[in-house]
Amino acid sequence: YALVASLWIIFSDRAVEQLITDPVRLAEANTFKGLGFVLVTSVLLYGLVTRLVQQFTASAERTYTAQAERLQALNLLDAVVSGSKDAIFAKDAAGRYLLFNREAARVTGTVAETVIGQDDRAVFPPDQAEQIMANDRQAMSADTVVTFEEHLSTADGELVFMSTKGPLRNVEGQVIGMFGISRDITPLHRAEKTREA
Secondary structure (H helix, E strand, O other), X not given: OHHHHHHHHHHHHHHXXXXXXXXXXXXHXXXXXXXXXHHHHHHHHHHHHHHHHHHHHHHHHHHHXXXXXXXXXXXXXXXXXXXXXXXXXXXXXXXXXXXXXXXXXXXXOOOHHHHOOOXXXXXXXXXXXXXXXXXXXXXXXXXXXXXXXXXXXXXXXXXXXXXXXXEEEOOOOOEEEEEEEEEEOHHHHHHHHXXXX
């Protein structure tokens, strides 16, 4: 814009002065030249603004689409976690619950909102809490998913769970906690005990 405007002023002034010597016609020519300048610069500015608006709109649409896709993925994940018949949970590096699904709350006889931010000592007897927390630490230090058999006191009595746990990592790959899925295998465990006896 600045380049076109400068060239217009320099060359149009020279051209008008060389072609027109009559002062009255020179004044009229300068008026038309000024109007031409306004017209040309208006077209340039319109084109520039239109291009910027198109770029901004395209960027906003890409951002909106990405956010909508993330929201859809989160809603899908929430549906899976909420509807699961397995206890699904996640904890930070200090062992405090970040996620505690509906089944985990039902089995423990608690409410997820009261468990979030607490560690296992708020949910289980001390000896079981310490064992769970030791398993969690092992899962966080592992480079893979680890499975544990955990015997726990629950709202449904003494149950045996197959707990699959793994490190929870941030986008940089640093371990920031752990995730887990615990499945009640009490009937299978009892059946194995019966076969052994």
